[in-house]
Amino acid sequence: MVNLTKTFAAPRGIADLLRRRPSADGVTPVDGVDLAVEKGEVFGVLGPNGAGKTTLIKILCTLILPTAGRAKVNGYDVERESGRVRESIGLVTTDERSFYWRLTGRQNLEFFASLHDFYSDDAREMVDDLLGVVDLKDAADVRFLNYSAGMKQRMAIARGLLNDPTVLFMDEPTRSLDPGAAQGLRDFIKGEIVRKRGKTIFVSTHNLEEAEELCDRVAIFDDGKIKVVGRPVDLKAALGEGSTLSDVFVHHTGKRFEERGGAGATAPGFRHDRRGSPHRGGGLGRRRGGV
Numbered sequence: 001m002v003n004l005t006k007t008f009a010a011p012r013g014i015a016d017l018l019r020r021r022p023s024a025d026g027v028t029p030v031d032g033v034d035l036a037v038e039k040g041e042v043f044g045v046l047g048p049n050g051a052g053k054t055t056l057i058k059i060l061c062t063l064i065l066p067t068a069g070r071a072k073v074n075g076y077d078v079e080r081e082s083g084r085v086r087e088s089i090g091l092v093t094t095d096e097r098s099f100y101w102r103l104t105g106r107q108n109l110e111f112f113a114s115l116h117d118f119y120s121d122d123a124r125e126m127v128d129d130l131l132g133v134v135d136l137k138d139a140a141d142v143r144f145l146n147y148s149a150g151m152k153q154r155m156a157i158a159r160g161l162l163n164d165p166t167v168l169f170m171d172e173p174t175r176s177l178d179p180g181a182a183q184g185l186r187d188f189i190k191g192e193i194v195r196k197r198g199k200t201i202f203v204s205t206h207n208l209e210e211a212e213e214l215c216d217r218v219a220i221f222d223d224g225k226i227k228v229v230g231r232p233v234d235l236k237a238a239l240g241e242g243s244t245l246s247d248v249f250v251h252h253t254g255k256r257f258e259e260r261g262g263a264g265a266t267a268p269g270f271r272h273d274r275r276g277s278p279h280r281g282g283g284l285g286r287r288r289g290g291v
């Protein structure tokens with residue numbers, strides 16, 4: 001992507017419209033981003049709450065249009081060839097409300113498979129296969145509402161894989177999971193999705209440990225801008241022996257993060273603002289004016 005930028009206009013009231021005043025300054029959560037991700041790599045965008053991670057992923061998944069700049073996914077332009085982009089990608093978000101809670105896991109996946117235009121026999125077979133991949137075969141006929149957060153997240157991954165995408169986008173895949181479940185999910189992503197299935201993964205996270213463990217390369221992202229890109233090991237080495245990824249973040253953004261502890265805490269991460277509840281989504285379309 002080259003000079004990718006997204007500005008949301010400031011909300012305007014009736015009075016502004018009547019006066020035909022140009023809108024006041026908006027927010028620019030993606031601000032001149034240049035990035036190239038290699039085929040087959042796990043690429044992480046590491047940034048605190050509000051950095052613009054979800055907005056960046058939404059643009060790349062063709063859910064919103066950029067204000068300026070260009071981006072290609074799998075060689076297809078996100079604006080001019082959005083249909084092609086969508087055919088070749090999968091999206092995993094933390095918005096569990098996009099599933100049907102009263103349907104079983106299997107029924108949910110069969111429904112979403114039908115949206116991809118699969119014949120029902122093919123869909124059944126594929127759903128069965130994917131339930132095995134995400135280790136939910138035993139719970140396949142249990143209603144979604146009875147799943148644990150980890151199971152819901154694996155369902156989201158299964159859904160993201162339905163069209164056998166080349167690139168899988170994941171927006172904070174472990175956000176609502178406890179440390180043990182988050183670790184399990186990371187192991188699963190690495191083993192099953194990356195090593196066995198060879199997918200290219202574009203993942204956002206505010207979790208340093210996750211970025212370090214999961215990603216071949218990370219982009220430190222703050223205020224809509226890429227501060228630095230590299231392999232975690234190289235980024236740390238550049239700062240000197242004994243440096244951590246946290247030091248790298250502080251060095252490039254001037255911001256600190258706090259260790260979180262206690263029940264239900266996530267792994268070391270940035271201060272959460274309004275996202276503490278494990279039941280809140282925070283995925284696509286949640287905000288005012290969202291898609």
Ligand SMILES: Nc1ncnc2c1ncn2[C@@H]1O[C@H](COP(=O)(O)OP(=O)(O)OP(=O)(O)O)[C@@H](O)[C@H]1O
Pocket residue numbers: 008009027028029047048049050051052053054055056206275282287288289290291
């Ligand atoms: N549809 C929208 N309209 C106006 N402002 C928006 C919209 N979507 C996002 N924003 C603003 O853009 C900024 C970046 O939001 P974004 O959701 O991309 O950040 P994020 O890095 O994903 O944060 P988080 O870690 O909290 O998920 C925030 O200030 C947010 O309020």
Ligand SMILES: [Mg+2]
Pocket residue numbers: 053054055171282
């Ligand atoms: Mg987000």
